[in-house]
Amino acid sequence: MNELLRIEDLQTRFYIRDGTVNAVNGVSYSINEGEILGVVGESGCGKSVHALSIMRLIPDPPGKIESGEVWFDGQDLLTVSDEEIRQVRGGRLAMVFQDPMSSLNPAMTVGFQIEEALQLHLGMNDQQAEDRTAELLTMVGIPDASNRLDDYPHQFSGGMRQRVMIAMGLSCDPKLLIADEPTTALDVTIQAQIVDLMKRLQAELGMAVMWITHDLGVVADMAEMVNVMYAGYIVERGNVRDVFKRTRHPYTLGLLRSLPGLEADPGAELATIPGIPPDLIDLEPGCPFAARCAYANEQCWTETPVLEPTESERHTVACWRWEDIMRGAV
Amino acid sequence: MSGSVAETDLKGLARPGTEKQSQAVVRSPFRDAMRRLFTNKLAIVGMLMIGTVILVAFIAPWLASQHPDKNGVFEAFPRNNKLPPSIEHLMGTDVIGRDMASLIIYGARISLLVGVFAVSLAILVGATLGAIAGFAGGTVDNVIMRIMDIMIAFPTILLALVIVVILGPGLFNAMVAVGIVAIPAFARITRASVLGESGKEYVMAARSVGAGARRVLWRHVMPNTLSPIIVAASLGIASAILDAAALGFLGLGAQPPTPEWGLLLSRNRGYMFTSPWMVFFPGIAIMFLVLGFNLLGDGLRDALDPKLD
Amino acid sequence: MTQYLIRRLILAIPVLLGVTFFAYSMVLLTGDPAYALAGEHSTPEMRAALREKLGLDDPLPVQYGRFLARIAKGDLGVSIISRIPVATELRLFLPATIELALSAMAIAIVVGVPLGVIAAYRHNSLTDLGTTFGSLVGVSMPIFWLALMMLWIFGLKLGWFPIGGRIDRSVDLQVITNLYIVDSIITLNFPALLSTFHHLTLPAIALATIPTAFITRITRSAMLDVLGENYVRTARAKGLAEKSVVSRHALKNAMLPVITVIGLQMGLLMTGAILTETIFAWPGMGRWVVNGIIARNFPVVQAGVLVFAMIFVAVNLVVDVSYGWFNPRIRYN
Numbered sequence: 001m002n003e004l005l006r007i008e009d010l011q012t013r014f015y016i017r018d019g020t021v022n023a024v025n026g027v028s029y030s031i032n033e034g035e036i037l038g039v040v041g042e043s044g045c046g047k048s049v050h051a052l053s054i055m056r057l058i059p060d061p062p063g064k065i066e067s068g069e070v071w072f073d074g075q076d077l078l079t080v081s082d083e084e085i086r087q088v089r090g091g092r093l094a095m096v097f098q099d100p101m102s103s104l105n106p107a108m109t110v111g112f113q114i115e116e117a118l119q120l121h122l123g124m125n126d127q128q129a130e131d132r133t134a135e136l137l138t139m140v141g142i143p144d145a146s147n148r149l150d151d152y153p154h155q156f157s158g159g160m161r162q163r164v165m166i167a168m169g170l171s172c173d174p175k176l177l178i179a180d181e182p183t184t185a186l187d188v189t190i191q192a193q194i195v196d197l198m199k200r201l202q203a204e205l206g207m208a209v210m211w212i213t214h215d216l217g218v219v220a221d222m223a224e225m226v227n228v229m230y231a232g233y234i235v236e237r238g239n240v241r242d243v244f245k246r247t248r249h250p251y252t253l254g255l256l257r258s259l260p261g262l263e264a265d266p267g268a269e270l271a272t273i274p275g276i277p278p279d280l281i282d283l284e285p286g287c288p289f290a291a292r293c294a295y296a297n298e299q300c301w302t303e304t305p306v307l308e309p310t311e312s313e314r315h316t317v318a319c320w321r322w323e324d325i326m327r328g329a330v
Numbered sequence: 331m332s333g334s335v336a337e338t339d340l341k342g343l344a345r346p347g348t349e350k351q352s353q354a355v356v357r358s359p360f361r362d363a364m365r366r367l368f369t370n371k372l373a374i375v376g377m378l379m380i381g382t383v384i385l386v387a388f389i390a391p392w393l394a395s396q397h398p399d400k401n402g403v404f405e406a407f408p409r410n411n412k413l414p415p416s417i418e419h420l421m422g423t424d425v426i427g428r429d430m431a432s433l434i435i436y437g438a439r440i441s442l443l444v445g446v447f448a449v450s451l452a453i454l455v456g457a458t459l460g461a462i463a464g465f466a467g468g469t470v471d472n473v474i475m476r477i478m479d480i481m482i483a484f485p486t487i488l489l490a491l492v493i494v495v496i497l498g499p500g501l502f503n504a505m506v507a508v509g510i511v512a513i514p515a516f517a518r519i520t521r522a523s524v525l526g527e528s529g530k531e532y533v534m535a536a537r538s539v540g541a542g543a544r545r546v547l548w549r550h551v552m553p554n555t556l557s558p559i560i561v562a563a564s565l566g567i568a569s570a571i572l573d574a575a576a577l578g579f580l581g582l583g584a585q586p587p588t589p590e591w592g593l594l595l596s597r598n599r600g601y602m603f604t605s606p607w608m609v610f611f612p613g614i615a616i617m618f619l620v621l622g623f624n625l626l627g628d629g630l631r632d633a634l635d636p637k638l639d
Numbered sequence: 640m641t642q643y644l645i646r647r648l649i650l651a652i653p654v655l656l657g658v659t660f661f662a663y664s665m666v667l668l669t670g671d672p673a674y675a676l677a678g679e680h681s682t683p684e685m686r687a688a689l690r691e692k693l694g695l696d697d698p699l700p701v702q703y704g705r706f707l708a709r710i711a712k713g714d715l716g717v718s719i720i721s722r723i724p725v726a727t728e729l730r731l732f733l734p735a736t737i738e739l740a741l742s743a744m745a746i747a748i749v750v751g752v753p754l755g756v757i758a759a760y761r762h763n764s765l766t767d768l769g770t771t772f773g774s775l776v777g778v779s780m781p782i783f784w785l786a787l788m789m790l791w792i793f794g795l796k797l798g799w800f801p802i803g804g805r806i807d808r809s810v811d812l813q814v815i816t817n818l819y820i821v822d823s824i825i826t827l828n829f830p831a832l833l834s835t836f837h838h839l840t841l842p843a844i845a846l847a848t849i850p851t852a853f854i855t856r857i858t859r860s861a862m863l864d865v866l867g868e869n870y871v872r873t874a875r876a877k878g879l880a881e882k883s884v885v886s887r888h889a890l891k892n893a894m895l896p897v898i899t900v901i902g903l904q905m906g907l908l909m910t911g912a913i914l915t916e917t918i919f920a921w922p923g924m925g926r927w928v929v930n931g932i933i934a935r936n937f938p939v940v941q942a943g944v945l946v947f948a949m950i951f952v953a954v955n956l957v958v959d960v961s962y963g964w965f966n967p968r969i970r971y972n
Contacts, residue, residue: 057875061763090878097876102869107891117877168877372772480657483948483955485909488928492944495932496668572781576914579783580929595784606791613784621779628775 004208005054005176006030010068012046012053015061019281023049025232027068028307031176031208031225038223038240039212040255042277046232047212048098051178055095056085073175091121094174098181100161104153110137111149114168121172136167141197159190163197170201176208183218195222216259220244225314228252231278231288234307238315248310248317248326250293287320295321366633373629379622387438394432395419403587404428412605422607424598430608433589434615440590441619444505444574445567451509452516452570453563459513460520475521478514486511486569487576494582501590504583508573512566519562523555557634564627568620575616591616647959651952658948662941663706664699710945716938718931725942728927733946734817735805736916736923740908742843747850748901754851755858755897760885762863770855777852782911786845786918793841800841803920807834842919846911850904857900861893868892895962902958906951 012024024046031037039047052058053065056077070077073092077085089095097103105113114136115129124132130149137145140163153161162182169177179198183191195218202209211222219226219240226243228236228251236249247253254273275292285304290296299320307316319325367373386393395418398404407427415422421430463474481489493507575592577583584590586597591612598608690696694705709715715725758770794802805819806812812831815822820839823832865871866889874888875881913925928943930936 055876057872086878086880088878089876095876097869097873099869103873105870105874105888105892108888116879120878165873168873372775476653476657479654480661482906483654483658483951484944485906485913485947485951487910487913488944488947491929491932492665492940495935496665568779572779575781576783576910579781579914580917582933592781592783595781595787599787602787602791603795609784609787609791613781613788616781616784617776617779620781621776624775624779 002033003030004033004035004073006069006071007050007054008069008071010050010053010070011066012049012058012063013066014063021280022283023063023232023280024053025283027229027232027234029227029234029237031210033175034206034208036202036209036211036222036224038219038226039210039229040214040216040219040226041229042214044231044277044280045229047229048180049232050229051095051180051210051212054178055089055093057089057095087121090117091172092175093178094169094172094176095178095180096162096165096169096182099185100158100165101153101185103165104161106153109150109152110156110164111151114164114171117168117171132171133167136171137164139201140164140167140170141193142167158186159193162186162190162194166194166197166201170205170207173205174207176210178210178212180212181214182211183215184213191218198222216244216255228255231280231283233288233304233318235289235319236315236317237307238310238312242310242312242315246311246315248315248322249289249319250295250325251289254292287318295325297321363633367629370629370632372625373633376622376625376627376629379618380626383438383619383622384442386435387442390435390439394429394435396429396432398436398587398589401587404433404589412601412608414605415607421611422605424594424608425601425605430594430611433594434591434611437589437591437594437612437615438619440501440584440588441571441574441616444501444508444590445571445619445623447505448509448512448570448574449563449566451506452512452566453559455510456513456516457520457559460517460522461524463517464521464524471521474517478517481511481514486573490573490577491580491582494577499582499585501584501588504574504577507577508570511573512570515562515566516559519558520555523558561627561631561634564623564630568623568627571616571620571623644960647956651956655949655952658952659707659710659945660703662944662948663703665944715942718939719936720931720934720939725938728939729924729942729946731817732922732924732927735921736909736912736925738805738818738820739839739842739846739915739921739923740905740912742839743846743908743911744850744901744904746843746847747854747904750847751851751854752858752897755855755860756862756885756890758855758859759862759866767859770859774852774855777848780848782845782849783914783918785848786842786915789841789845790918801838805835805838805922806831807838810834842915842921845919846908846915849911850901850908853900853904853907854897858893858897861896862889865889865893898958898961902954905954909947909950 007030008028010024010027011022014021014023027046027050039051041047049058049063053068054070054072054077056065058065065078068078072088075084075088077088077093080088104110111130111133114133115124115126118124118129118132119126133149134146137148142148142160142163148156153164156164162185166179166182169179182198183194186194198209198211199222209222211218213219223240226238226240227234228243228249230251236243236247236252243252244256247256251273254271257271258273260270273292278288278291286302287293287296287300287305290300293300297320303320305318305320307318308322309316310322391397396404405428407423410419410423410427411425413419413423413427419429419431421434424430424433459474459478463471484492490504490507490511493510494503497503497506574583575590575595578590578592579596581593581596584593586593594612595609598605598612602609694702697705713726715729717724718728721728754770758767761767790802793800801807810828810831812819812823812828812835813826815825819835820832823829823835862885866885870892871884871889874884879888909925912923913929915921916923916925917929924943924946928940928947931939931943
């Protein structure tokens with residue numbers, strides 16, 4: 001399969017009054033055509049920021065994409081001109097955001113907001129754009145689509161609004177669709193519907209999907225590959241089966257263990273990872289998880305781990321002690 | 331795999347060998363606000379401007395070259411009239427020969443007094459009305475706010491003019507009139523704050539642990555209500571000074587021989603074409619003081635609530 | 640949308656009633672109209688008879704009702720000083736003020752909105768700081784002083800603009816509406832149009848300074864808020880050019896608070912007009928009412944107060960309605 005997106009050593013920082021926030025610290029990975037990648041991590045781990053960096057949507061000031069390369073479809077998105085990146089955005093590379101109520105323009109009709117993209121990237125005229133928009137809305141499961149083109153965002157329910165956003169993202173046949181926590185703001189039942197919808201659409205249209213979430217369940221359901229992020233680093237990466245069943249990083253392990261299971265003792269306390277994520281301001285070298293890790297040694301505190309392959313090539317982990325931990329020699 | 335992560339206690343939350351603890355600095359919002367205020371350059375400029383005027387007003391007896399007598403009358407020197415600015419008379423003299431600089435220096439007292447008095451009146455009455463309206467709700471709220479709406483329907487000068495005509499011209503009545511005109515703004519702000527805060531969760535939380543209504547009001551609602559009022563107060567003083575000057579200009583505010591800046595402007599208006607300094611300086615003085623309060627008000631607004639609209 | 644309009648109209652009625660009631664009663668607060676009408680040398684009997692004739696001893700609500708009835712018929716009384724029907728004087732002076740106020744407002748919007756947008760777009764640059772400081776200075780100036788200074792510099796020293804009146808005495812204009820701009824266009828009187836603009840320039844600019852400052856500030860602040868909103872990010876993510884993002888997506892949403900301020904500015908414009916007219920010898924409402932107040936010319940004051948307030952209420956109504964247009968959510972509530 002062909003490589004669609006390759007990120008190399010992406011670093012993004014925010015310069016604020018209290019210091020420099022190291023939001024994304026050397027993220028490198030790739031996505032193949034048609035692949036579904038899940039990106040998981042806690043709030044503030046950099047998953048959203050790195051996605052925005054890919055699209056060069058980081059507000060500058062106070063943010064800055066310090067270094068790195070983002071190869072998409074033969075171009076390094078970080079170095080192309082403004083006009084070129086605008087061509088890519090919304091067209092071959094599209095993004096769906098977390099909160100559909102605030103992400104849709106309240107003063108414009110839903111139809112207009114989608115038609116705009118169609119006319120911009122595909123050069124459609126008014127009628128063509130309208131027809132295609134109605135098709136798109138139907139495709140994402142909005143009933144009576146053609147009559148809803150002139151409705152405003154506030155006239156839709158939360159789940160419907162997210163479908164509209166998805167339609168907008170898909171409108172110009174993107175090769176990669178980045179979905180930034182698209183279900184976080186929705187009810188659980190609606191979440192399930194949206195996940196199903198995305199699975200169906202992906203199967204039909206064949207685009208690659210990056211699904212950013214903090215919900216491990218969704219990742220297990222949808223994704224083929226998964227990146228686990230922590231404090232702006234990728235700490236573990238591999239296909240879903242490997243990462244969930246043959247977990248190698250203490251953080252991932254902690255995450256998985258904190259999920260309440262059906263077989264668990266009803267009276268038992270929920271497992272948690274002690275401590276809190278590190279302050280991203282003026283982050284020091286060393287493993288970011290060291291303060292909360294039961295296995296941290298001298299090296300962990302001083303040298304920042306890099307992603308190394310484990311038993312399987314594609315399953316990589318950023319931990320100095322992964323082998324020790326695996327063998328039980330801690 | 332040995333040792334479940336869950337069994338580990340908080341080992342090594344601090345990096346070994348260092349004392350670095352996670353910082354849990356307690357910062358009161360008040361101190362935050364003060365820090366923001368004092369790093370805002372424009373706000374500091376504003377405070378300096380206001381401070382200058384206050385200082386001038388204070389040391390008037392030592393600063394000015396001419397002083398008013400018991401009745402507030404400045405001595406006239408008809409032979410020195412309409413002199414342009416010079417070393418002796420930094421701002422020239424007016425039509426009857428009085429030193430403009432002295433007039434303006436003493437006028438500072440009046441403008442400051444007017445601003446503070448009018449706004450204090452407006453806050454006292456307005457905030458009370460607004461709080462009553464907000465807490466009582468229902469018809470009381472409706473009636474009070476309708477009256478405020480009606481007051482706002484009139485251009486401020488017009489309303490102030492009418493009030494001054496009812497009360498009779500004079501500096502004190504002008505101050506009262508300007509204060510009355512500013513009441514609706516403070517009423518609205520207070521009411522909005524009260525309504526807004528009452529619905530907020532922390533109020534409900536406080537009440538759920540048994541805090542009575544008065545305690546809730548005093549310790550929880552009031553501090554949040556104060557911010558917009560403080561901002562409005564500074565800006566209100568700016569407007570009050572302008573309004574009072576306008577009344578003075580129209581002859582319905584301060585009366586001669588009071589060296590109120592607006593009055594000075596109007597009295598010397600006729601000679602503007604030949605001796606523009608007589609009109610220029612009083613206006614600059616007004617602008618200086620008003621700008622100071624506006625800058626401060628703006629700075630306060632940014633400091634007290636960075637997201638305040 | 641029509642429903643919304645009707646609802647706002649109905650809500651405006653109590654305010655209108657309150658305003659008219661105040662206009663009526665405040666006059667009585669300032670003194671005895673009979674005294675003013677009859678004059679200083681009148682005897683108590685003459686005044687009593689006058690009071691009876693005018694119905695001044697009837698209960699207030701009755702007087703008020705009569706007052707409303709009179710206004711409805713268009714009878715605004717007769718000016719005590721000039722003996723001319725107030726309605727006639729109103730027809731003379733109101734258009735002059737409207738012309739001045741609208742010109743000033745037009746200038747303020749045309750200058751203020753783009754300035755505010757640019758300042759927001761170039762946040763924290765020198766342009767931005769300069770604009771902020773400039774607008775603060777603008778609202779801190781006493782307008783009567785600014786008008787005087789402008790008059791002195793541009794009217795006297797440089798002689799570029801006339802210093803009084805609405806039109807050159809030498810120009811003949813057939814007056815229909817008393818809005819000189821309109822009249823000169825209707826009668827195709829080009830020299831009159833030119834002269835009118837010439838005379839309008841200084842007062843309109845002087846009057847426009849404060850509203851421009853306010854509008855610039857609120858536009859900048861509203862744009863800054865909107866530019867940080869998520870839907871602007873979405874617009875950029877769609878690949879739209881920055882110009883489109885600002886003008887199409889951001890501006891419409893930012894206009895809401897701007898419109899509020901424009902509405903409020905009308906009130907300030909009236910205030911400013913009162914003072915500006917005095918200085919530029921502009922024959923408008925402001926000067927007329929102020930002179931009326933000073934001379935205790937009750938019918939004039941009543942009419943003036945009434946008209947000012949009604950204009951304000953009308954403007955607020957327009958603002959409310961345009962809210963609905965700019966923010967569809969309000970329409971459907």
